[in-house]
Amino acid sequence: MLNENLDLYLNEGYYPFHMPGSKRSKILRSDLPYRRDLTEIYGFDNLNDPEDIFIQMEERLAQIYRVNKAIISTNGSTSGILSTIRALCRDNKNILIQRSSHKSVYNACELNSLNVSYINIVTDEQLAIKDIDHEDLEEKLKEKNYQALVLTSPSYEGYLLNLKRIYKLCRENNTKLILDMAHGSHLPLTSLYDNSFDVAITSFHKNLSALTPSAAVLINDMEYFDEIKRNMAIFQTSSPSYVILQSIDEMIEKFKSFGPLYTNLENNLDDLYKLRLDYLKIIDDPEKDRSIILISTKNSNISGSDLDKLLREDKIEIEMSYPNYVLLISTIFDIKDGFNRLKNSLRRIDGLLEDKNKSYSLELPIPQKKLEIYEAIDYKKKLVKLEDSLGKIAREFVYAYPPGSPILAPGELIDEKILSTFTYMLENNIHLNIKDEYIAVLIDK
């Protein structure tokens, strides 16, 4: 579609007296895609008001994800999440979100002055986010009429939620289910995909082939289609990248050939998961996407960040490390040689280790909410040392990176529990956005 049209167009020899300013110039680097960077010229449609090629691409995406409509984002899942939450939560401002939601969900709550309640999360024995607390969900949905529930599945660590059960519950309680499926764009290639949601948002750049930060909003509930579309034109750039769009086009065109690639990936993963290790453990779980490789260091004398360093010695770069595990992303584009290198490196490292059963107890408490996020940010702030912040109200988010989920939100009370969580995280080299142990608390308006 888009790529073919552009190939034809480039052969026709038009001179570009239009944007972008790079003008396909030969002075510029040849390994950057200047030649294929264009704008809404004649015959090339407009993403924010599509009539032709982009409508066709969105229809093909809707077929792939088995939904009624898809809207392409060249600004990541971030703009899809902002648009969806704004479109849905106009009249009823009560929203229920998974506490471990991505910061874009929290930003949407701030921007739309929403009244936020949280669903507790459940972690596995490595302290990776595994599930939500279903009892908590049932109770909260009964307590109040929430316009929307926002959940993340798969989690960053690859665990999947039982969407059928949750969606049924949402419908019984008249609450819309918004699914942050940023880490699950590849799921339609597997038996793990479930389209039980009202709206989902997915990032193609994370687990498929399209360039960073390509994504889409996937819509089942057509009541909100027009309003989400309108909001996408607000939160997206008015100059969507045609280079990104071409990469989405290629992904759609080649999607059929991705099936056999997924079979290759599964074979490589089967091989990896069979690896016999004495101390390190590759976590396998029926509720988990195996392509997200979680390697536990819990029964060894090293931490996740030590394992990260040891893997780097063998020139293996990972996605992230936590005190008890490392996380590696594999996709259909990985090659056998990459898996062999990983297996050899894990064997070498495992041979260096000793047995040590560490018991970690990281609590992720939800602090008491004193003000809504949007209310708290109206107050002035001052910076205080962590040790002097007890009993004060946070004025800023404190995030753990990666993946960037808040541990403390503006308007929440800083209590002993949250302070000991910070101490634990800092001691275990989890990166928090706290500079020199100072935290912003609110003072008068």
Ligand SMILES: Cc1ncc(COP(=O)(O)O)c(C=O)c1O
């Ligand atoms: C759970 C989750 N949702 C949403 C996003 C935002 O995705 P994007 O980078 O495509 O904007 C991320 C990014 O890391 C994420 O981890």
